[in-house]
Amino acid sequence: MRVALVHTNLTRGGGMEAYLLSLVKGFRRQGDDVTVYACRVDHQLAEELGCTVQQIRPPWPRKMREFRFLHCCNQLPLRRDYDLAIGTARTCSPHVTVCGGVHVETIRHIRRTALFRGVYDLFENRFEEKAFREAPYIMAHSGTIARQIRDHYAIPANKINVLYPPIDTETFTPMEEAERVQARSALGIQGHQTTFLFVSCGHQRKGLDQLLKTFSVLDPNRYQLLVAGSPIGSGHPANVRYIGYVNNLRPVYSAVDFTVLPSYYEPFGLVVPESIQCGTPVIVTKSVGAAELLSEEEGILLEDNSHETMVRTMTRLDSGHRVAAGFAEQHGLTIEQHINLIKKAYT
Template sequence: MRLAISNHGLRASGGIERYALTVVRGLHALGVKPVVIAKAFDASLPEYGWVEPLRVNVAWVPGKLRDLVFDRRIRALKRRHGLFPLIACNQTGAADIAICGSTHPGFLQAMGQAERRSDRWKIALEQEHLTRSAVIVAHSQRMAAEVQRFHGIAAGKIRLLYPPVDGDRFSPVDDAARAALRSELGLAPDRTVFLLASTGHKRKGLDLLVDFFRRTSLPVDLVVAGRPLPAEAQAPNIRSLGYRRDIENVYRAVDFTVMASRYEPFGLVGVESLLCGTPVLCARGVGCAEVLREPAQIPFTLDAGDQAPDGFAAAVAEAVKRQAAGTHRIAEPLAHLGYDPSVAHHVRELLALAEALRPAP
């Protein structure tokens, strides 16, 4: 059995690429060296030395067709090298274990976008990814439901397995270290500071937050880590921190993290923030809301009005109240998390699924 992983890239990035890196790291800790099929590799990463890389060059292919060509190359490489099982993080009909971190129909519906021809190609490839695999790993209950709803997959084929988080990197610090981080980032000591981590501002709900923070008279600030702010998002109490390689220190320094996403299949940001001791204002429907236990999260309804008791304004007011009372920090993060987020646990579960697929002797 030559265990393999496929993904768009093996590099330091967000979303599914970060997930693939984490899985490689966990496999390495168990002495397993997988084959990795990807379009791009960062050879400077230690993880690169822990895999057998198979690079697929699709740079010559028009952008909207690259995933289709990548799928065909994965199928050919799987046959040529005798790879089994293939844990596919990207959409491919070659998957034995299909990782489902999102669905394209779910995204289009949540974002209010009409389906185009290129979307139909993506959805067809996603259907093959899910239908041809032996088992589907859904990263949240929401994803399991979307797989059944949009793709007609039987519930018995789906395994719920929440994504892992590096507990060594994401962990609390003491009050003195936190104060030093806060000063280093220039965060006001007498204001309640909220963090939005975003590389896709529309999906993450930046416009909704800007509208609120511009109008509020509460002593609150919003800092945004990730993509630079557009000109229309500028305000005295809103500023950009840019892209951060030390996002764990930003979580530690702020008072709350905000997840106002229009579409968030899981949202590792929420779990990472909690593990750093920082509670989350979490829109209902965000995937990780399934596992964040109050008071680690303050839930709100995304489209509720300013005067609604379950709206964002009420959630912010509650957060300011807790911060003023000094009761907002989460001293024991794991006690407020509804699953084991360790990389070791997640990888052992994946290997158990892989072993179950091994043909009988």
């Protein structure tokens, strides 16, 4: 089968960049011919993945180049030229446009101060609406996203399918206890400490402010927070430690007692199934899309992300709990399962 994938970046990263790589890997493993249309391209990565690349890089200023790229992609006859075309950016030319988060909803939960960001949001919203109205199908990465698409854009429910994004189950696997002890030691985790992990490149939306308030109250001898991803600056509590941007999160997920994601708005949250697949339970707010999949065995749902609620929750936890293997397989979150679901739904 000839497959086209459209995204602004073919690079390593989180969020939709990681999802794009999962799609390429999944289709290629099933023998499909994959072409990626992208503005920014890591050509070495493309070679490793075994996909064809069509780079569209308009000579526009960097801040506006993305929108010119989307416009160019919207003119492509992808539905004619490919058996299946999927857009993971806000494009209307593929058969399927994937929504990993409704932009109108996102900006309700973050503070915009720069004038340019307001203009940027207007363009984002315009391309988002065009994609939803003109693409034949919409894939929403959670039930929450599907409801928000219907609420904001009045899109018919029968046009939207909910398919949760996959994780790489070859990367995220449980560690043996001896290996886990080594990982804890490497991170400087003391046996008497209950250790939490916060993974984020968007701290404002994901609730870092409330976490810092939480750990300023908690006993630093008993509780600590590790932060991976974007820097957190100075002035944070002594029991909060920034460990940098981590490419291989498996040993970190495995070492800690809980992964915490107290987002104000989180369309899905890949860190949730990644952590659980490594055996580590999660603490998330109800606004996290992946919370739809959780049972009491795998995680704790917070009523809100206030520091009072988190302090109350964290001081009552049993730090010895590990999650049984098989979460991803149970919920159709392996890459192979995801590709099979896509083909069943759209071909």
